[in-house]
Amino acid sequence: MIKTLDYKDVKLSGNIRVPGDKSISHRSVMFGALANGTTTVTGFLKGDDCLSTIDCFRKMGVTIEENGDTIVIHGKGFEGLREPEEILNVGNSGTTTRLLLGILAGLPFHTVIIGDESIAKRPMKRVTDPLRKMGAAIDGREDSQYTPLAVRGGTLSNIHYTLPYASAQLKSALIFAGLHTEGVTTIVEPEKTRDHTEQMIKQFGGTIERSGNEIYVKGSQSFVGQTIDVPGDISSAAFFLVAGAVVKKSKLLLHHVGLNPTRTGIIDVLLNMGADVVVEKESTQGEPLGKVTISEKELTATQIGGALIPRLIDEIPIIALLATQAQGTTVIKDAEELKVKETNRIDAVAGELAKLGANIEPTDDGLLIHGPTKLHGGQVDSRGDHRIGMMLAVAALLTDEVVTIEGVEAIGVSYPQFFSDLESVIL
Numbered sequence: 450m451i452k453t454l455d456y457k458d459v460k461l462s463g464n465i466r467v468p469g470d471k472s473i474s475h476r477s478v479m480f481g482a483l484a485n486g487t488t489t490v491t492g493f494l495k496g497d498d499c500l501s502t503i504d505c506f507r508k509m510g511v512t513i514e515e516n517g518d519t520i521v522i523h524g525k526g527f528e529g530l531r532e533p534e535e536i537l538n539v540g541n542s543g544t545t546t547r548l549l550l551g552i553l554a555g556l557p558f559h560t561v562i563i564g565d566e567s568i569a570k571r572p573m574k575r576v577t578d579p580l581r582k583m584g585a586a587i588d589g590r591e592d593s594q595y596t597p598l599a600v601r602g603g604t605l606s607n608i609h610y611t612l613p614y615a616s617a618q619l620k621s622a623l624i625f626a627g628l629h630t631e632g633v634t635t636i637v638e639p640e641k642t643r644d645h646t647e648q649m650i651k652q653f654g655g656t657i658e659r660s661g662n663e664i665y666v667k668g669s670q671s672f673v674g675q676t677i678d679v680p681g682d683i684s685s686a687a688f689f690l691v692a693g694a695v696v697k698k699s700k701l702l703l704h705h706v707g708l709n710p711t712r713t714g715i716i717d718v719l720l721n722m723g724a725d726v727v728v729e730k731e732s733t734q735g736e737p738l739g740k741v742t743i744s745e746k747e748l749t750a751t752q753i754g755g756a757l758i759p760r761l762i763d764e765i766p767i768i769a770l771l772a773t774q775a776q777g778t779t780v781i782k783d784a785e786e787l788k789v790k791e792t793n794r795i796d797a798v799a800g801e802l803a804k805l806g807a808n809i810e811p812t813d814d815g816l817l818i819h820g821p822t823k824l825h826g827g828q829v830d831s832r833g834d835h836r837i838g839m840m841l842a843v844a845a846l847l848t849d850e851v852v853t854i855e856g857v858e859a860i861g862v863s864y865p866q867f868f869s870d871l872e873s874v875i876l
């Protein structure tokens with residue numbers, strides 16, 4: 450689907466509550482299904498990816514009711530899941546694929562996982578290798594690197610495993626697998642990644658420990674159904690934070706936004722670039738959340754790499770656009786993982802933004818962005834990637850010329866109401 454954006458002399462003003470966090474929504478279905486009793490989730494993200502997770506668990510016999518953005522999951526414990534008669538289709542969702550693999554590895558039945566064209570190109574051996582070491586039987590193309598993947602779960606043994614990538618999906622898959630074992634599984638992360646799985650284990654009455662970058666998961670735990678309020682997704686809020694920071698005379702307030710410190714790298718980057726951003730935390734029992742206000746201001750370039758990367762990995766496309774409006778050269782490095790997302794995001798960001806006049810160079814592990822540049826109109830493509838699609842829509846706010854975006858349907862993966870929220874704050 451093609452969308453033509455013809456924004457002229459716009460400024461942004463108003464309040465937005467972005468939809469629920471995608472990572473937390475996926476996990477709420479998973480823990481709700483694995484717990485005993487009823488789990489009620491409010492603020493659930495009804496994006497395509499999380500709907501794929503719901504669909505997979507329904508196919509394994511879990512009853513899940515939907516009422517707007519509230520869902521109710523009737524969990525019956527690990528033993529309540531049964532062999533699906535159909536193939537499990539994860540759609541476009543890497544999180545569903547990898548976390549599901551960890552859950553299925555210890556269940557005594559056979560499943561086949563497929564997804565879309567993008568999923569079929571994303572590396573899965575990083576997960577299937579350690580799961581096979583723990584005892585799962587997994588088969589798939591190129592030695593279980595790619596979907597379709599067939600899993601025959603069974604008894605798993607503990608592992609002490611150092612992750613070769615800073616990946617919360619890989620970490621979470623091994624945490625789920627560790628829950629199926631008898632003893633303690635130790636996972637070492639190279640950098641701290643989002644910890645929603647760990648937070649949710651505790652919320653559901655379980656335990657998990659951490660010392661430095663080592664995580665200890667005790668097996669044979671049982672969970673009890675909960676009430677979960679999903680905060681707004683900071684990865685979705687990021688598009689408005691950047692729009693508010695760069696579109697002249699703008700001011701936006703984002704409320705009920707998740708502020709888990711493993712996710713707030715975008716706020717650090719905005720502050721480092723000199724943006725006018727104010728964060729007000731609210732006291733909550735579950736995941737941290739609050740309000741973020743952003744006002745337009747002149748920005749300077751920054752350096753982004755190392756431990757900051759996992760804290761903003763999904764925001765790099767929109768941060769690259771931000772950098773096109775800042776004075777100087779912004780360097781993004783240590784971000785090779787961008788090459789294995791929904792599309793190769795280093796190529797996609799550099800290629801599509803260049804079509805709109807950005808001065809941007811792809812590197813082996815990131816991007817160099819020289820600013821500030823006045824963007825112009827053009828024909829661009831989301832390349833089937835929701836985050837590239839939304840970044841290009843924000844870019845269209847920065848030019849009075851027409852921007853035509855191909856493949857906008859991809860945005861439904863994480864933010865189905867993106868354009869109506871955007872239009873609600875355009876003056």
Ligand SMILES: O=C(O)C1=C[C@@H](OP(=O)(O)O)[C@@H](O)[C@H](O)C1
Pocket residue numbers: 471472473544615616617618619621643762763786
């Ligand atoms: O665990 C998660 O929910 C996610 C982890 C990240 O992926 P990696 O684990 O591959 O870095 C992120 O890019 C993805 O959007 C969601």
Ligand SMILES: C=C(OP(=O)(O)O)C(=O)O
Pocket residue numbers: 471498541542543544545763790791836863
């Ligand atoms: C990379 C992403 O998601 P996933 O890995 O779940 O497909 C994303 O949402 O940007």
